Amino acid sequence: AKSAGGNASVVYHARMTQRASGRLDLESDLRLALDRDELCLYYQPIMDLEAGVPLGFEELLRWQHPAHGLLMPDRFVPIAEETGLIVPIGSWLLKETLNQVQQWRRDLAEGPDLTAAVNISGRQLVAEDFPDIVETAIRETGIDPSAVNLEITETVLMDEPDLPKETLQRLYRMGVGLSIDDFGTGYSSLSYLKWLSARTLKIDRTFVQELAADPRAGTVIELVLGMANSLKLDVVAEGVETESQLRELRRLGVTQAQGFIWSKPIPAEQVPAFLSTFPAL
Ligand code: C2E
Ligand code: CA
Ligand code: CA
Ligand code: CA
Numbered sequence: 001a002k003s004a005g006g007n008a009s010v011v012y013h014a015r016m017t018q019r020a021s022g023r024l025d026l027e028s029d030l031r032l033a034l035d036r037d038e039l040c041l042y043y044q045p046i047m048d049l050e051a052g053v054p055l056g057f058e059e060l061l062r063w064q065h066p067a068h069g070l071l072m073p074d075r076f077v078p079i080a081e082e083t084g085l086i087v088p089i090g091s092w093l094l095k096e097t098l099n100q101v102q103q104w105r106r107d108l109a110e111g112p113d114l115t116a117a118v119n120i121s122g123r124q125l126v127a128e129d130f131p132d133i134v135e136t137a138i139r140e141t142g143i144d145p146s147a148v149n150l151e152i153t154e155t156v157l158m159d160e161p162d163l164p165k166e167t168l169q170r171l172y173r174m175g176v177g178l179s180i181d182d183f184g185t186g187y188s189s190l191s192y193l194k195w196l197s198a199r200t201l202k203i204d205r206t207f208v209q210e211l212a213a214d215p216r217a218g219t220v221i222e223l224v225l226g227m228a229n230s231l232k233l234d235v236v237a238e239g240v241e242t243e244s245q246l247r248e249l250r251r252l253g254v255t256q257a258q259g260f261i262w263s264k265p266i267p268a269e270q271v272p273a274f275l276s277t278f279p280a281l
Helices: 006-033 073-083 086-107 122-126 130-141 154-159 165-174 192-196 205-210 215-230 243-252 268-275
Strands: 039-048 053-065 069-071 115-119 148-153 177-183 200-203 234-237
Touching: 006 053, 006 073, 039 086, 039 268, 053 073, 053 086, 053 268, 069 073, 073 086, 086 115, 086 122, 086 130, 086 268, 115 177, 122 130, 122 154, 130 148, 130 165, 148 154, 154 177, 154 192, 165 177, 165 192, 177 192, 200 205, 200 215, 205 215, 205 243, 215 234, 215 243
Parallel strands: 053 115, 115 148, 148 177, 177 200, 200 234
Antiparallel strands: 039 053, 053 069
16 A cells, blocks of 8 residues: 555545544443443354264354444454453453353253353453452352363464463363364464363364365364374364365364354354254253
């Protein structure tokens, strides 16, 4: 854009200003959103492909904005992260999710023990009191700590080389699981896998979506499965949309997956109806 000359650069600046001020609005609105109960959680099932039932739910944040309608996280989570607002928001949604999933676990006394996957940003993880916040949320909701998976993106692990090891150790000792989200998208050395004691790798949906077009996508998934197997990690394939993707993933040996083929993220109120479609539960 810089070399584009006079007019183009005026348009460019106008757009940037517009975008920046739109952003400022959102930023000040976001400061109030939590108190005004505008943030809400959607849940997407994570499926056990062998048993054919959901094994847990991932929480996905939404913002019911009074003027702009339902906002997706890509519109506001980056703002929440830069301003630090993600820390109080994240504490709230952790507790909310554990409480909700624990409720479903009680309702399904005969079913599998559903797990709760919660997205955690780097800002939360590096805060000194993060393990206390997790511990309190677990104690207050009564959920089994082994049912809790904290999802951290691979890029956070790369961007935060000084991740507090005590935090990770304390979470591990509590029995809480770590999932490496968007696995395969960062150009990482994988060395973190050795000391992190993660429980799960979530294969990014771009690999699933490339399956049909590019045979190498399948090869990458096979490599990840092989590595995960020797490190005793679970693998979840994300973003499964079609029967042919599912067939191919099963053929490769994937046993856990999530995607629109089963359900989009849905509000908590719709989860009991979803669960009731599985007679085995
Ligand atoms: P993510 O953690 O990788 O979440 C998966 C995203 O993929 C979700 O988008 C979900 O709706 C979408 N998805 C699920 N299945 C399919 C599918 O079959 N096809 C396609 N095309 N997409 C699928 P969403 O809800 O827009 O969230 C985007 C990202 O925002 C998340 O990516 C996560 O990084 C972040 N995010 C969401 N909630 C939170 C939160 O509570 N805290 C933090 N820190 N980040 C969050
Ligand atoms: Ca149970
Ligand atoms: Ca996630
Ligand atoms: Ca992901």
